[in-house]
Amino acid sequence: MQKPSILLIGTVHLAMDPDIVNHQKDQIKKVVDSLQTYEPTKIAVEKPFLIEEELDRKYNEFKDGKLLPSYDEVEQIAFPLAAHFEHQNVYPVDEVVDMSNPSLNQVFQWAKEHQPELFQEIAGVQTQLKRIEDHSTFIKSLQTINDASYIEEMQRVYMKLTRVGDRQHQVGVKWLKQWHERDLAIAANISRMAGPGDRIVVLVGGDHLHLLRRFLNDSGDFNIESQLEYLPK
Incomplete structure (x- = not known):
């Protein structure tokens, strides 16, 4: 088959x-x-x-x-x-x-308030993604976001989100569970x-x-x- x-x-x-x-x-x-x-x-x-x-x-x-x-x-x-x-x-x-419990904004807000070093780490990867992006034309945009190196860098952001929170408050993990459910x-x-x-x-x-x-x-x-x-x- x-x-x-x-x-x-x-x-x-x-x-x-x-x-x-x-x-x-x-x-x-x-x-x-x-x-x-x-x-x-x-x-x-x-x-x-x-x-x-x-x-x-x-x-x-x-x-x-x-x-x-x-x-x-x-x-x-x-x-x-x-x-x-x-x-x-x-x-x-x-x-x-339902991607609101917690929302992605709440995840970033937690990191900003309680884990400023991690927040800066995540922001650094997002800045790197912006540097890679080429929005000069629609085709260039598609070439960028479908490139393996860009997809890999994007995944780094998500994996850093797993560290947002603590053992009692798995804020980042809870958001990612929602994201994984959707893609599954x-x-x-x-x-x-x-x-x-x-x-x-x-x-x-x-x-x-x-x-x-x-x-x-x-x-x-x-x-x-x-x-x-x-x-x-």
Whole structure:
């Protein structure tokens, strides 16, 4: 039985940077065209199953030429990619997880108040990430956040968060449990939708890449592709 192939593509969330849609449509089109070379059989997106009907409705409107894509990477990238291959739908694989107990802001606030040296350590890694990032174009942004060295540096931040708190107050660990639950659920949802020989593009925020790759790879059920190979140069 032929293993499914998974292409994890980390992306920025376009709603947070609408200028990309307003001024870099040619860049978005190049990304879509480049991903076509992977010849996906299914496309998974970072949306929860709770909005599956709305997602289907919008995708059908897009195929009929009745939808003006919004500031959303699903509508700007996943829809045209799926439509090119005449897919019937795109697959929502995100999980709704309460990330507020504690929130990430509370984790950073604890570190700032009680562990200032650790707070500065974390800030130092975040500064290094900013130095690595290249947002001169949309394609450069994607190349950065999908690069192995950037993903590794991002994971350093998360591992430092495990030290926030003390034995009685595992503040950082409790937040990371929520984060791991979400990515475990996403990996499980991807696994459930995969069939023999499938070629699946998974479009997610870049900060999910490390754990999703690890979880899917650890299962031994998939061939995990190199994402930079399928992004425009």
